Amino acid sequence: xxxxxxxxxxxxxxxxxxxxxxxxxxxxxxxxxxxxxxxxxxxxxxxxxxxxxxxxxxxxxxxxxxxxxxxxxxxxxxxxxxxxxxxxxxxxxxxxxxxxxxxxxxxxxxxxxxxxxxxxxxxxxxxxxxxxxxxxxxxxxxxxxxxxxxxxxxxxxxxxxxxxxxxxxxxxxxxxxxxxxxxxxxxxxxxxxxxxxxxxxxxxxxxxxxxxxxxxxxxxxxxxxxxxxxxxxxxxxxxxxxxxxxxxxxxxxxxxxxxxxxxxxxxxxxxxxxxxxxxxxxxxxxxxxxxxxxxxxxxxxxxxxxxxxxxxxxxxxxxxxxxxxxxxx
Numbered sequence: 299x300x301x302x303x304x305x306x307x308x309x310x311x312x313x314x315x316x317x318x319x320x321x322x323x324x325x326x327x328x329x330x331x332x333x334x335x336x337x338x339x340x341x342x343x344x345x346x347x348x349x350x351x352x353x354x355x356x357x358x359x360x361x362x363x364x365x366x367x368x369x370x371x372x373x374x375x376x377x378x379x380x381x382x383x384x385x386x387x388x389x390x391x392x393x394x395x396x397x398x399x400x401x402x403x404x405x406x407x408x409x410x411x412x413x414x415x416x417x418x419x420x421x422x423x424x425x426x427x428x429x430x431x432x433x434x435x436x437x438x439x440x441x442x443x444x445x446x447x448x449x450x451x452x453x454x455x456x457x458x459x460x461x462x463x464x465x466x467x468x469x470x471x472x473x474x475x476x477x478x479x480x481x482x483x484x485x486x487x488x489x490x491x492x493x494x495x496x497x498x499x500x501x502x503x504x505x506x507x508x509x510x511x512x513x514x515x516x517x518x519x520x521x522x523x524x525x526x527x528x529x530x531x532x533x534x535x536x537x538x539x540x541x542x543x544x545x546x547x548x549x550x551x552x553x554x555x556x557x558x559x560x561x562x563x564x565x566x567x568x569x570x571x572x573x574x575x576x577x578x579x580x581x582x583x584x585x586x587x588x589x590x591x592x593x594x595x596x597x598x599x600x601x602x603x604x605x606x607x608x609x610x611x612x613x614x615x616x617x618x619x620x621x622x623x624x625x626x627x
Contacts, residue, residue, distance in 0.1 A: 301476045301594070305585050306534055306554060312563035313588030314571050322349030323379050326406045327569075328449075330354045330387060330442070331416030333364035336532055339562035340413065342368050345380035352402065354387040355416065389416060389441025391428040392626040399448040408456040411569045412449055413468045414442040414508070420497040431622065432492045438504035442469065443511055443616075444623040450519065457524035463575035466526040468568045469512040471583065472505040473531050474498070481506065481600045481611055488614020506597075509583055510612035511619070513601035516581030517612075526580050530568045532561035533586035556586075563587045 327344055331337045332353030344351050345368055353361050361384040372378050383405070387398045402409075418437045427436030446467055457465035483491045483503050490507060493499045512529035519525040536555040567588030573579065574590075581601065585591045593601070602608025 301591075302473055305473045305476070305531055309533070309586050310589070311587065312560065312567070313573070314567040315563055316343040316346065316566070319343060319347050319566065319570055322347040325410040326350045326352070326408050327411045327413065328352045328354055328385065328402070328409060329413045329415050330389065330445070332413075333357075333361040333384075336535060336558050336561035336565060337413070337415040338364055338368075339559045340415070340565050341382065342371070343562060343566060345369075345382055346372055346375070346378055348379040350381040350383070350406070352383050352385040352406075354385040354398070356386060356388040356390075358384055358386070387416075387445070389437045389445070390433065392436075392440065392444055392623055393428070395441065395444050396448060396626060399445065402449075403452065407452075408460075409449060409452045410456055410460060410464060411466045411468065412446060412453065413565055413569060414446065415468075415470055415565065416442075417470055417504075419501050423495055423497060432500055434497070434500045434504045435490060435492060435507070438470075438501075439507040439511065440619055440622055442508070443619040444626055446511075446515065447620075447623070447627065450525075453525060454519065454523040462524060463526050463572075463577075465524065466528070466569050466574075467512070467515055468565060469508040469515075469527070469529040470505070471509050471512075471529045471531050472501070473534060474502045475506045475509060475531075476594075477502055481596045481609075484600075484611055484615060486609070486611075486614070488611055488616070488618045490615070490618070507615055507619075509593075509597065510600060510615045512583075513581040514612040514616045517601075517603070520576050520580045524576055526574060526576055528568050528574060528579070528582050528584060530564050530584035531586060532564045535561045560587050 329337045332341045341351050365382045388394045421433050425433035490503050509529045512527050515527035534555050535558050564587050568584050583591045599608045600611035604610045
């Protein structure tokens, strides 16, 4: 309960804001779900600092007006050398993701930061991806996992020529992971216990999965390839993520929600702060609005392999995800 309160009330101010972001000219970033909510706010910050930003999603009719709005707003401020581009990406269809990555590779030869921001929360019971996976596990974990795997060659190649620790993958967790001993919802081999009727359970499951994937990515590609991978709780924010809540749930939640821009500050810290490097805080979990968190004991055990005294749960969940997506690699 203490962890929930510390992530929801009386939160210290952002550790990093757009004013502290170094010039991003020549840098390329991908934000999934980048044309609304937190991703939109982050895209604005990066664009203003001269970055090339790909806003990845499946709805070009929403992306183009968002891009135009960011550009129009920036014109009233300072001149930017930044670029905003739409990248078609459907995380609910594993078969389509490779084509999106191939499209990106035709448009850039580098990728500095991948922000796995897009997600879905408590959709109607029975919602599934095109391949039949429970929708939240599919969109929040399996889709981002496959996307990241397919982008690893570009990320690692960029890391080889970029400043140390600057090439990163950011995964999105949630305060919902604090609701009980959530790692107990996975088998000892890493298979998630997906519910047929409890969508809040499945949401929590997918978000703990992202914490596991962030840590395992850091373990596999940190020291060997110079890649930084972290997970974060962006905060309790006013975004379209609550669109599937029933009215009374949303009415209560609305009283506890913060502006989306604060969540973008959490992402900014995770993706661009010098506090994090390959050797320091790689694989960590970040609280709002940019605080390195001490993981719960069960999570600490889950992200460590057997050889280091852990349970290897993150390694097992990685293997489960890999098995689910391998035919689409």
